[in-house]
Amino acid sequence: MSDENVYVVGDETSLYQKRQKIFPKIVSGKFNNFRVLSAWLLLGLYYLMPWVTWNGQQAILFDLPARKFQIFGLTFWPQDFIFLTMLLIIAALALxxxxxxxGRLWCGYACPQTVWTEAFLWMERLVEGDRNKQIKLDKAPWSFRKVRLRFTKHVLWILFALFTGYTFVGYFTPIRELTESLWTLSFSGWEWFWILFYSFATWGNAGMLREQVCIYMCPYARFQSSMFDKDTLIIAYDExxxxKRGARKKSLSKEEYQSEGLGDCIDCMQCVHVCPTGIDIRDGLQYECIACAAxxxxxxxVMEKMGYEKNLIRYTSENHDAGGExxxxxxxxxxxxxxxMLMAAIFVLSVWMRTPLELDIIKDRNRLYLTNSEGFIVNIYKLRVLNKDQSEHTYKISVSGYDGIEYEGPQQVTLSPESTKEVPVRVAIDPYLLKSTSMDIEFQLESxxxxxxxxxxxxxxxxxxxxRGR
Structure with missing residues (x-):
């Protein structure tokens, strides 16, 4: 009983169940068309966006060595971390x-696991055929044909996965530079690592693990119920x-098969054969269901071929099943x-009104103050100016906020696009004008x-x- 490889002993079943391979059947229909369209759109965006240019630069580039993100002409720096926080909040609210x-609309139509699995399934069917041929091939003994088909399938999978990893790194290294390195395979160590790692993850998750990622690894399936209520749309079978289920002749009228105690379900198992996670939706709502609507x-x-009313399996809700709307x-x-909508509006307005200029003030901590030859109290500062814009700017520097304040330093500073410069300056005040040991002042930069x-x-x-008092 201690052997983990023993799955069934007597009438008891071990917790360690052997994986049953799933071969989803090709399905057609409006929901499948929408799912295919979504996959093409998302995959197209993923693979094409690194090649899009904006103002002569890569439209989307996360330049980690330079610590800046370029997104359609906007440059975001570490100081703009608040925007990432807002995006994460918006994503959570959208979920x-x-x-x-x-329900699990995201899982069925937009989740990367679903989208890439669809691509890998398409390549598998291209090589091995549809469900019946795949099952027959899987059960067949090893032969030259079986090795050839499996080898061809994995070659396609690996090439597609490598292209996926290469594109992924293209979001962090300019993809045109990456392409130049591709011809000589002269990638840097980190580029090699992430290309191979992401390629392996794509091949493993979408090609080998597939439904196991959704069933065992994805946390969303575990906590989705906390966001459900009795009016949440779910996919359900009209029990x-x-x-009662059962096979029957197509020529039987509704009254005839109902008189035999049969319902509309002919028990053809097509709903199970097309399911990418291998569940039977007729058993009720299950956490394995990714709401793909296959x-x-x-x-x-099947209902159309039998001449029955459609929607035996349909989008519904618990209240709707109980007779509600x-x-x-x-x-x-x-x-x-x-x-x-409020968070999205705040985010858009914040980005729109964002000033492409950052000023950090670093006070000299070695000397809190010093006295110059005229007897004035002097504080030394270092102004760190960051030009976030993609154009060169010259800024006028000034200081205010206290009577009798004097500024000592460059009156202007010029910065090239997306660059940083440190400017040492001094501020002096007549000691007889000081009213306390710490005063608030302000530095201004104006283009x-x-x-x-x-x-x-x-x-x-x-x-x-x-x-002494003043």
Whole structure:
């Protein structure tokens, strides 16, 4: 009993169950068409976007060595981390909203695991044929033909996976430079690592593991129920209409097969054969279901051939099954939707109103202050100026915020596109004008060629301890 490889002993089944291979059958229908369209769109965006240029630069480039992200003419720096935070919040809200409305819509139509698995299944069918041929080949003893087909399939998978990994790295290294290195295979160590790692992950997840990623590895399947309610759209089998299942002649009228105690389900198993996770939707809602709706298309096709009403398997909700109406617009979904739109609007406005200029002020910590030849109290600062724009700018430097303040340093600073420069400056104040040991002042930068680009940054001016009243 201690042997983990023993799956069944007597009437008991071990927790360690051997994987049953799943060979999804090709299905056609409106939901499959939508799923294929979604896959083509998402894969097309993934593979083509690195090649799109914007203002002479790669439109999307996450330049980690330079610590900047370029997205359609906008450059984001580590100081812009707030935008990434906002994007993550928007993504989470979108997941909550679409899950509350339509269940695992993300899993069935947009999840990378689903999209890439569809691509790998297409290549497998191209080489080995549809479900029946694949099952026959899998059961057949090893032969030259079987080795040839399996080898061809894996060659296609590996080439596609390598192209996927190469494209992935193209988002972090300019893809045209990466392509030049491709011809001589002169990638850097990290480029080799990520190309091979991402390729292996794609081949392993989409080609070998497939449904096991959704069933055992994906956390979303475990906590999705917390976002469901009785009005959430799910894919379900109409048990009242379908039961009792059973085969029958196509020529039988509805009254004839109902008189024999049969429902509309002819028990053809097509809904099971097309399921990418291998479940039987007639057993009720299961966490393995990724809501791809392949079973709906398969069942509708059978119902049409039999001359029966469609939608034996359909999108529904618990309340709808109980005789109520479909209700996608309810307080929870409206709340999610409003918050999602609000966050999206705030994000767009924040990016739109973002100033392409950053100013950091670093005070000299070796000397809090010093006294110059005129007896003025002097503080030394280092202004770190970051030009986030893709154009060169010259900025005027000034300081304010206290009576009698004097600025000592360059009046202007010129920065090339997407560059940083440190400017040492001094600020002096007559000690008789000081009212405390720490005063608030402000540094201002204003672009000379574009008055809309300006930034003000506060700083502290430190003076000596006051020993007498003013």
């Amino acid at each position: 909550f909203f679409f899950t509350a409305v339509a 009242k209409r379908g039961e 079973c709906i298309d398969a069942c509708d096709d 479909l209700n996608p617009f309810r307080p929870k979904t409206i709340g999610y939707g409003l918050i999602l 000379i060629d574009d008055k809309s680009i300006e930034v003000t940054q506060p700083a502290s001016f430190i003076g000596p301890v006051q020993r």
